[in-house]
Amino acid sequence: MAESLTINGTLAAFKSVSRPAVAVARGHISIFYPVIIILDIYVCVWALLIVLGHEGLPIIKVMAIVCFVVVPMLFVYALIRFMTVSVIVTRSKILMRRGWPHSGVSTIAREDLSHAHAEFSKLGKIIGAGALTLTTRDGTHYRVRDITSPDRMAVRLNATVKAEEDRSTGTAWTT
Secondary structure, eight states, X not given: OEEEXXXXXXXXXXXXXXXXXXXXXXXXXXXXXXXXXXXXXXXXXXXXXXXXXXTTSHHHHHHHHIIIIIHHHHHHHHHHHHHHEEEEEESSEEEEEEOTTSOSOEEEEGGGEEEEEXXXXXXXXXXXXXXXXXXXXXXXXXXXXXXXXXXXXXXXXXXXXXXXXXXXXXXXXXX
16 A cells, blocks of 8 residues: 655655554453453452461462462463454455464465354353354364454455455446
C-alpha cells in the first residue's frame, strides 16, 4: 500500500508501514482463569487451616509450595499462551498461531478456505472466548482455541468465502 505526502510543494510517495491485517483475533483473558481459581482455593483453605489452629500440619507446607511455586509457573505458562495465540486475516492469507507449546504459524490462502466455524463452552459463550475451526477445500481442519470473539471472525471469513464463490461463478449482484 503506498501513501503520499506533500513536502514543500513536492509530492513524495512512500510505502505505508501500517499492518495489512483485515481482521485480528487474539488470546482471551480467560486463559488466566485456572491460575486465579487455583490460587484462590489454596489461599482460602490455607487461611482457614491457620485460623482453625492447624498451622503445624504438613499440608500447610504443601499448600505453600503450590501457592509460591506452582501458581507462578502456571501464570507464566498462561502469559506465554496469551501472547502467542492469534488469528490474523490479511488480504491474501490467514495466519494462525495456536499458542505455546505449539510452535510455528499455520498459513492458509484465503481462496483455499472452505468454511469457518466458532465453538463455545457454556462459560465461553458468556465471556466471549472460544475456538475457531477453519476448514480448507481439501478437508484439512485447523483449530485455534482460547481466542476472543471467534463467532465474529467466523462470520467475517464465511462472508469472504461466499463473496469469492459469487465472484468466481459470476452471480454477484451489481448496483
